[in-house]
Amino acid sequence: MDSQIYTTDSVSERERRAFWRDLICDVYVELECEYPREGEFSGQIHFQSLADLELSRVRTDAQDVLRTKSRISRSSQQDFLISLQTAGFGIVEQDGREAHLRPGDFALYDTTRPYRLRFGERFEQLVVKLRRQDLKRRLPLPETLTALRVGGDRGIGRLASRLIQSTSKQLRAVDEPLHGALAENVMSLVASALGSVSPAAGAHQSSNRVAQLYRVKTFIEDHLHDAELTVETVAAAHGISPRYLHMLFKPESMTVSRWIWERRLERCRKDLANPQLAGMNITEIAFRWGFNDSAHFSRTFKQRFGHSPRDYRHQILPVH
DSSP states (O other), X not given: OOEEEEEGGGSOGGGHHHHHHHHHHHHSSSOXXXXXXXXXXXXXXXXXXXXXXXXXXXXEOSEEEEEOHHHHHTOOOOOEEEEEEEESOEEEEETTEEEEEOTTOEEEEETTSOEEEEESSOXXXXXXXXXXXXXXXXXXXXXXXXXXXXXSSSHHHHHHHHHHHHHHHHGGGSOGGGHHHHHHHHHHHHHHHHHHTXXXXXXXXXXXXXXXXXXXXXXXXXXXXXXXXXXHHHHHHTXXXXXXXXXXXXXXXXXXXXXXXXXXXXXXXXXXXOGGGTTSOHHHHHXXXXXOOHHHXXXXXXXXXXXXXXXXXXXXXXXX
């Protein structure tokens, strides 16, 4: 796990604002900073990586952070970011909307378009960087959900907020082989929480259904190793019908069976790229995640990732 702490304490007082601007550009995307006050300034970023997610805790003084058109033109990054307020107050502005964040609240913003973050006092935030394709796979049209406040005081927003915060605090205590499952849970719950504040969400997706879908996905993640995991067994474990289970997955734009298949392949892909598992053969990895036919696994893996499992492993791992 990558973990790093960056602080303005390492430079002189007169260099700190320039140092901070360069630092946030390195950690996030190309940005500009405006400072409402003269005098002393300090800031700290604690960066952590979790599989395909990047988490960082930011503590710093009052400032406005801007993603301008000129900055966007210098960058090829296309990620989404989430700011979760943990102390003080903040405002996320994008696409003509403003999300006013109190501690526990969070909001999404898109790095491919201009945005402004406003902080009138010293504050602390957790920032989650999500790969564009990962969020779009879980949430239709996330770019339409920018600068919408997700409340951290109740419902699915509270679940997502608490999971992000506890993940940041406890990540060092989580074994690395579990990072993929934890990252998947964070992304899925965040996507569900964002979907719940969509203007169109109220007509077809209640908070109870969002929470139920999260529980189902967590169950699937925990049982991917079971070759007997099916739509029927998942439904039975939650006391619902297969038909209702399919209805829960309708907003995901893929069937339950396809979801299970995708998650198993992704787990296998991560294991094949893990140097610590280099001694485990491909069939063992496939069977570890619920496949029971090595030839079928090889075909589906190549269809999904464009390379056979053997070729993929040779590309990723160094040859001894």
